[in-house]
Amino acid sequence: MSVRIGVVGGGQLARMMIAPAVELGLDLRVLAEQPGMSAALAATAVGDYRDIDTVRAFARDVDVITFDHEHVPQPVLRALVDAGVAVHPGPDALQFAQDKLLMRARLAELGMPQPDWAAVTDAAGLQAFLDAHDGRAVVKTPRGGYDGKGVRVVRSAEEAEDWIRALAEAGAGDALLVEELVAFRRELAQQVARTPAGDVASYAVVETVQRDGVCAEVIAPAPHTAARLEVVAREIGLAIAHGLGVTGMLAVELFETEDERLLVNELAMRPHNSGHWSQDGAVTGQFEQHLRAVLGLPLGDPSPRQPWAVMVNILGGPTEGTMADRLPAALAEHAGAKVHTYGKDPRPGRKVGHVTAVGSDLDEVCYDARAVAAQFD
Amino acid sequence: MSVRIGVVGGGQLARMMIAPAVELGLDLRVLAEQPGMSAALAATAVGDYRDIDTVRAFARDVDVITFDHEHVPQPVLRALVDAGVAVHPGPDALQFAQDKLLMRARLAELGMPQPDWAAVTDAAGLQAFLDAHDGRAVVKTPRGGYDGKGVRVVRSAEEAEDWIRALAEAGAGDALLVEELVAFRRELAQQVARTPAGDVASYAVVETVQRDGVCAEVIAPAPHTAARLEVVAREIGLAIAHGLGVTGMLAVELFETEDERLLVNELAMRPHNSGHWSQDGAVTGQFEQHLRAVLGLPLGDPSPRQPWAVMVNILGGPTEGTMADRLPAALAEHAGAKVHTYGKDPRPGRKVGHVTAVGSDLDEVCYDARAVAAQFD
Numbered sequence: 001m002s003v004r005i006g007v008v009g010g011g012q013l014a015r016m017m018i019a020p021a022v023e024l025g026l027d028l029r030v031l032a033e034q035p036g037m038s039a040a041l042a043a044t045a046v047g048d049y050r051d052i053d054t055v056r057a058f059a060r061d062v063d064v065i066t067f068d069h070e071h072v073p074q075p076v077l078r079a080l081v082d083a084g085v086a087v088h089p090g091p092d093a094l095q096f097a098q099d100k101l102l103m104r105a106r107l108a109e110l111g112m113p114q115p116d117w118a119a120v121t122d123a124a125g126l127q128a129f130l131d132a133h134d135g136r137a138v139v140k141t142p143r144g145g146y147d148g149k150g151v152r153v154v155r156s157a158e159e160a161e162d163w164i165r166a167l168a169e170a171g172a173g174d175a176l177l178v179e180e181l182v183a184f185r186r187e188l189a190q191q192v193a194r195t196p197a198g199d200v201a202s203y204a205v206v207e208t209v210q211r212d213g214v215c216a217e218v219i220a221p222a223p224h225t226a227a228r229l230e231v232v233a234r235e236i237g238l239a240i241a242h243g244l245g246v247t248g249m250l251a252v253e254l255f256e257t258e259d260e261r262l263l264v265n266e267l268a269m270r271p272h273n274s275g276h277w278s279q280d281g282a283v284t285g286q287f288e289q290h291l292r293a294v295l296g297l298p299l300g301d302p303s304p305r306q307p308w309a310v311m312v313n314i315l316g317g318p319t320e321g322t323m324a325d326r327l328p329a330a331l332a333e334h335a336g337a338k339v340h341t342y343g344k345d346p347r348p349g350r351k352v353g354h355v356t357a358v359g360s361d362l363d364e365v366c367y368d369a370r371a372v373a374a375q376f377d
Numbered sequence: 378m379s380v381r382i383g384v385v386g387g388g389q390l391a392r393m394m395i396a397p398a399v400e401l402g403l404d405l406r407v408l409a410e411q412p413g414m415s416a417a418l419a420a421t422a423v424g425d426y427r428d429i430d431t432v433r434a435f436a437r438d439v440d441v442i443t444f445d446h447e448h449v450p451q452p453v454l455r456a457l458v459d460a461g462v463a464v465h466p467g468p469d470a471l472q473f474a475q476d477k478l479l480m481r482a483r484l485a486e487l488g489m490p491q492p493d494w495a496a497v498t499d500a501a502g503l504q505a506f507l508d509a510h511d512g513r514a515v516v517k518t519p520r521g522g523y524d525g526k527g528v529r530v531v532r533s534a535e536e537a538e539d540w541i542r543a544l545a546e547a548g549a550g551d552a553l554l555v556e557e558l559v560a561f562r563r564e565l566a567q568q569v570a571r572t573p574a575g576d577v578a579s580y581a582v583v584e585t586v587q588r589d590g591v592c593a594e595v596i597a598p599a600p601h602t603a604a605r606l607e608v609v610a611r612e613i614g615l616a617i618a619h620g621l622g623v624t625g626m627l628a629v630e631l632f633e634t635e636d637e638r639l640l641v642n643e644l645a646m647r648p649h650n651s652g653h654w655s656q657d658g659a660v661t662g663q664f665e666q667h668l669r670a671v672l673g674l675p676l677g678d679p680s681p682r683q684p685w686a687v688m689v690n691i692l693g694g695p696t697e698g699t700m701a702d703r704l705p706a707a708l709a710e711h712a713g714a715k716v717h718t719y720g721k722d723p724r725p726g727r728k729v730g731h732v733t734a735v736g737s738d739l740d741e742v743c744y745d746a747r748a749v750a751a752q753f754d
Contacts, residue, residue, distance in 0.1 A: 002699065002700070002701045002720070003704075018395070018396070018399055018418075019395070019396035019399060019400070022392065022396060022418065023396070023715070023716065023717050023718070024704065024718060025700050025701060025704075025718030025719075025720055025730070026701075041418060041419070042418070283712075284712070297704055297705055297708050298708040298709040298712065299712065300708070300712050300713070301712040301713040303713075305682060305683075322379065323379070324380050324402060324403075327402075327674055328674055328675060331669065331674050331675040331677070332675040335660075335661070335675065335676065335677050335678035336660045336661070336680075339400065339401055340400050341401060341402030342402075343402055353402070
């Protein structure tokens with residue numbers, strides 16, 4: 001009998017777990033939101049991940065539950081744990097990825113470097129934060145945001161009026177997160193895998209290039225990084241993985257400031273876009289590593305295979321025709337590039353795939369990855 | 378709509394096409410012999426590949442038909458072609474992989490170096506061949522053999538008496554293949570991918586180590602190979618791919634003789650055990666390359682990623698328990714090794730998986746791959 005892993009969520013992250021699961025002989029079972037999703041090949045159930053009975057029924061036939069996303073509600077997660085299901089990452093860790101206010105408070109306890117922040121419950125509170133921070137700030141809804149959604153840069157409390165009104169309607173206890181607008185030189189990401197027993201493996205710190213709040217490109221390792229900052233990034237990743245009790249893959253999104261400090265921006269407790277390069281650029285890719293970690297298997301080698309790897313997202317996809325129509329031109333562009341598609345219909349701004357190139361000359365690797373990805377525009 | 382590839386046969390070769398198909402966004406559909414086979418995840422039909430109606434019905438919903446094995450009978454293949462189905466490799470090429478006598482005759486026409494051979498229809502013919510070759514020869518049934526089955530080294534015609542009797546019973550037209558017993562230094566294999574348009578990509582020539590007629594280990598590239606022989610191996614591979622009109626992956630098994638000649642031993646027109654190293658050791662692995670080739674897509678880069686790759690087959694598998702039981706020990710043995718399992722129950726001698734290691738020190742790479750594979754014994 002092989003080991004059964006249940007993945008809640010049928011998106012591209014679940015899809016990219018299929019290949020390593022097949023290789024290792026693991027029985028991957030996916031609870032998809034709908035039929036025909038990215039991970040449809042491994043979908044053994046379709047249903048609502050917010051419904052306790054649906055998720056509990058799905059979990060009955062697996063050895064461990066893990067996730068394609070962080071949106072499974074805490075009561076559902078707690079019900080699984082109460083039923084004796086192994087859940088990785090568990091609800092105690094996941095809450096910090098689900099609620100940015102909880103995250104900020106916990107990271108502060110751990111002494112992690114982060115932007116100035118506050119929980120604000122009304123316009124006066126927000127205005128006070130603005131007044132203390134040169135009249136600019138980032139307001140975030142603590143829950144449910146992703147890819148730039150639920151995030152707004154404001155110069156006055158009025159610009160967040162709708163969210164503040166929603167707060168008042170939601171009643172007591174709710175707050176918005178407000179953060180200092182960091183003058184950053186660039187964005188980095190640090191990935192760490194951690195097993196339930198506490199074994200860890202760290203990937204190279206990478207540079208992530210965002211466009212319109214969405215990851216467009218990742219360069220691994222982050223070019224021209226001071227050796228000191230590489231160490232700091234790794235230490236931050238390990239401290240958060242251990243401090244929050246993360247199991248599986250953790251991604252820590254970081255700002256590198258103009259004065260060479262690192263500040264924690266966001267967390268993700270699952271394979272992450274910033275680690276897609278590792279499928280083709282590291283000895284053990286993040287999807288295999290995640291499966292190993294949540295099963296408590298020995299972790300694989302996260303070392304790079306080549307000096308440079310560049311991952312370029314395919315955003316939107318072809319305006320006419322299908323992804324498949326573009327394969328001939330894309331594959332002809334560079335024989336060594338790796339094309340990953342997500343089985344999604346093209347739609348403006350949607351992540352429908354990515355391209356990774358690796359090599360020893362960063363300029364060439366960048367050019368190759370971008371040229372191949374551009375064939376899908 | 379994505380491109381649909383139909384694979385006849387549900388074994389491990391079809392299984393290992395799943396990962397690259399998912400990556401490229403190709404819709405892989407497998408006609409499996411039985412439920413629960415290695416490629417069960419992609420199986421969309423179960424049935425007998427010798428039955429024309431079964432295969433024709435399966436082929437109706439795909440854009441191209443390819444294979445997990447070479448055993449689909451010619452009348453079935455011809456019926457597909459007559460129905461307008463794209464079949465790669467096609468029946469005209471496949472016949473040479475299906476019938477070793479046809480292969481020997483065609484390779485002779487192409488001027489390929491091969492062992493002395495003859496078609497024999499009776500004991501007298503076999504004895505005459507033996508008398509002309511130091512009293513030893515290899516007798517092969519032209520069809521249906523694999524992994525050492527249907528192959529026998531004989532010193533007298535009596536030792537093949539049963540096969541000769543079967544010949545007589547089968548009636549006119551049948552013959553056995555008899556070949557000179559080659560004094561070889563070692564066995565090599567050359568892989569080539571070829572598209573329907575005639576584009577080709579050659580892999581490094583590799584050394585294959587056989588035990589009891591079954592591939593046990595592959596070293597890529599073949600160590601200490603004269604540069605001249607590397608060129609000859611590649612030229613043989615390309616000449617056979619073009620000469621036989623092969624589409625998809627071709628493997629040419631070669632003898633390297635004591636006097637440094639290469640002789641063609643066997644052919645396989647599909648991904649082949651001698652190329653499993655390329656999944657982890659080449660930029661584009663043979664399974665992705667096969668899919669690209671049969672679809673007429675631009676071929677990927679067959680270059681090695683590291684100076685050395687060693688692939689060790691897992692033969693038989695655990696005598697007690699399952700493959701999954703051994704994963705913790707196997708993965709702990711070497712963090713960089715890649716473990717591939719075939720979803721088969723352990724059984725003495727059966728190929729149930731393989732392990733690949735890559736690196737710059739051949740001794741270390743060999744040690745690592747063998748040590749990990751040994752954990753599955």
